[in-house]
Amino acid sequence: MSRAHAAALAWGKTLLAIVAGLGATYGAALAATTGVPAEPAPAQGVELADVIVPPSGGARPAFAAEPMAAHADPVASYTLRASLDPKLHQVRGEGTIVWRNASRVPQREVWLHLYLNAFKNEKTNYMRQRARGFRGGGALVDYGWIRVSKLYARELETELWDKADKHTPGDPDDETDIRVPLPRAVEPGETITFDVAFVSDLPSVTLRTGFDDSFHMVAQWFPKLAKIEPDGRWAHFPFYRFSEFYADYGNYDVTIDAPEDFVVGATGRLDKETLKDGRVERRFVQEDVHDFAFTAWDHFREVTATTADGVALRCLYPPGFDRVATIELDAVRFGLEHFGAAYGKYPYGTVTIVHPPRGAGEAGGMEYPTLITTGGAWWTPETGARAIEGVTIHELGHQWFYGLVATNEHAYPFLDEGLNTYAEGESMEARWPGHSAVRLPGGFGVALPAGYRVAAAEVEHNDAVAQSAAGFASGGDYGSLVYSRTATILNTLAGVYGPDKVREAIGRYTRRYRFRHPGPEELLGVVRDTIGPDAELAMRVAVFERGWVDYTVAEVSSSRMATLGGVFGDPDKPSAAPVLDTYGYKGRVLVRRRGTLVFPVDIDLVMEDGSTKRVRWDGKGVTHEIDYEGERRLVAAVIDPEHHVLLDDDLLNNAQSERGGGPGSRVLERGIFGAELLLWLLAP
Template sequence: MKFSIHLCWIWFLMTILLSGGIAQISNFPNPPILFDPPMSPRIANYEINVRLIPEDRRLEGQQILTWKNTSDDEISELQFHLYLNAFRNSKSTFMIESGGVHRGFQLSEEGWGYIELNEIFLLPEPNSDLTHPMLPRLLAEETIKGEDLLPTMEYIHPDNPEHIHDKTVIRLQLPRSLAPGEAISLFFDFTAKLPEPPFARTGAKEEYFFVGQWFPKIGVYTDTGWNCHQFHRNSEFFADYGVYNVWITVPAENILGATGLPVSDPIINDDGTATHFYHAEDVHDFAWTTSPEYVEFTGKVQDVDIRVLMQPDHKDQGPRHIAAAKVAISHFQDWYGDYPFPNLTVVDPRRGAKGSGGMEYPTLITAGTIYGIPEGIRPVEMVIIHEFGHNYWYHLLASNEFEESWMDEGINTYTEIQIMNDAYGPVGDMFDFLGIRLNDLQLNRMQYLSGPDYDPVLKKAWEFYSSRSYGINSYARPGITLTTLQNYLGWDKMLEIMRT
């Protein structure tokens, strides 16, 4: 009897708490239309309502995925990435391959992360109008109507069948096949916990949160079936384009940055939190960050608004970050083509949270600096140029980072080398201090020569001999190879090729 009474009270409290969140997301206006016509097929479209519980590093989320079958096949199952489960235990594929260390960083003893799916429903009808989100209306209903798919969920291991404890990929069986051209909408309720300190691009450190690869994310259906790899130490990502509508509730005093654009001012809630609503179109990922300590800087170059979120102990470098972003945006637009999005946010990770530095998401990148770095030492500029470049090579090129990492990292290293030299060269573009001058090209050549014969360039990211070989063959080697090709063809011809 006590158990039943406790259940009733828990249900009552949950109803009160959730109704507040539902009311708030219903009070936002519909998002604007950014691109008409769309720039992509919009295969995978997400509506996500997420609340951060900062003291536990926990996310509580509800999500609608609207997915369209653009293949000629009838599809009877869906596959999803659950990236945060890479940090669930020491037996995941990521932790086995990395030994618990990534880019020199490791989790604290209590810093494990995970994602749990609490509910999955196949909704009766797909959302046919992506400009009008379905999630606020759905959450306002007393119950979710649809077919329960949670019992069909199965963890699978497409790359390493022997890693039986890895939980980064799932399969869902559909009750009926999805015909070519048909779309469906699925509802998820999920709970996630972020790793601490930030590790492999995502996580928390005290008041600082950088939230990447945090929601159930569908794989890519290709001509050969599902492309949905386990999360490996050396792999990054591959996803379809779509529209994202994301409501994010964080402490009211926090500053928030995210992929896309805010739809309106945040709504302040009665519980000391604020709900922000961000909208993005024709992107294939969504990340966000929040902290009460960010110091904000803004600028503009050409037709792009720049926002930089600096840590207070680095705030004197805010103008330097703005200047580097201007260099990146203007060079890419002048040389390689239009950056179609109206904004860019650059994030300076917190001290002790450098595991989230040097990473790219659509319209949102992370850099990384140290206190008092001289202006002639330019890793900050290089990282901002490089990470912004990924908004072209990968985000617009739509390559598969799992299987052909050189196509984003290598091409991007080449363009980074050219921009660094044009902006800060011709000599000492990377390091010009105390009479020592080194160019970015020279440093990449040194990296390549440190291990030129481990592997060919074309390999799946997790199949390289070592992380060192992955870095050489994904970044440095293709970067200097393309520079050599430019030397043969000439700048004008190479620029013509790159713009084609």
């Protein structure tokens, strides 16, 4: 097969990845499944032809010795009692919050997040942003709210709630970020116990929480203290459409009271279960976490398993989803081992998987400590798309990127969603190399990182990756920049500097900052120390400065060497022209680097017989000239033939023939797709 044919095949594969990447999104997996075939009856015996098998043991990587905290430093701990009324869709709660001033500064106030008030009416901060896309775009059938009736500080002997602000600072229409003044300063290290009582009225399912008929996903349901930083600042913010959460670690002890016919799943381990008067009280406890959520439904089916390390797995799912539940359990079993080896062993004793029923898709695709929600139709595995596996692995990965490394998801969402998307793709590729996104008939497939690359290229000039969730102009920008572009940046570093170096860097980062709250500089520092300053600079420019790069072949020329002409020696007594050993070819290749990112790249010089000569360019400078001499005619040049630089803006200008022809511009890309796809499918 000629080199030109090989280049055409590579372009065809890239185009196929574009289409597959745009189609295989989590949104499709989690969308409402109206108009689909009816769900099948529960299977009597589940058979699965493609069960995930845990990876075989290997040598322990050197970075696994990175020091790692065994426990969190508890700052905000909650002991709560929650009584669910499934007819009113309300939770009545009471209990205590034990808070320690972990900062260096005396505090005269605390901040409470009442995030369920985001769904109170059409004028809240969240509801005003509905048109911006992403999740939660549907109209609410039922609104939701949280009403606090008690916040008593024992050590201060004061009821605080009547003195609390009534709304979010500067926003009288929003009640999700509430300042509570204190009667005196709470000194650094001092502990306060708050007695609290509240009622939470759930909305119809939207953006991670709510109810649908008798199904309940109860999240963001209790008054939650904002995160206090070491310098005394409170990291408080209202509920934004794209923003997720940020909180201090603590210990949770939550008793959930629900009707006895309801199956309940929650954060943590089940400590005690008591049946009384047709209701069941279940006590769940968990140390070293920073949130708590639970679900309750009277139609859940349940399947359990235990990993080799003794982690109890529990999957709650709708009737007819037996095969899906098996896939999700096996995905979690694989993920715990893979992520544990890469990012530090999972420290908790349980994982609960919740697959919401049809009509409650907005509750899916979310993470909480020791509990994840998935999504998708029962028939999804039959399509060849690995959406079920992908969403399960993605949400499990958040046990590290958000759970164990508790970054500020509001200020820098790329630190959790972006790194987790990279981890998802890396783990999916480890399990299904080359077809981790889509498995096609005949052994063909699409790798998940290819889909990330396509989404990232569409928005690369729109905005910076490293910014607050509140700063993104649209859901498309948020999703593609935070998720896909961050993953593509890391995948490019892996292609250029080696996947083992990137795995080592992220592995050191997750171990070093376990149970801590690092920011971008901590991540960049680990990249610099592990991979090198060039990699750190490239990543910094890529995430903070809308960094981009486009390598292109500008010129390829080649001509046969002729008898040398000119005057040789003394002009008055010229000598004969030197005799050439061979009458070969000479040529020139000119390549360019456009943009602000710098990566070293390989360049293949292609001869007329299909043979190649590879040269290396450090990528520095805006142009690079390669002189060629050889026995065979130079007919083409290909930059980055193995596509290591996934951030390359336009892969279609990476090759050019001697006559100046390339695979086409972006305008021609759609036009040549059919031919390239056919060529890809028919190629040996």
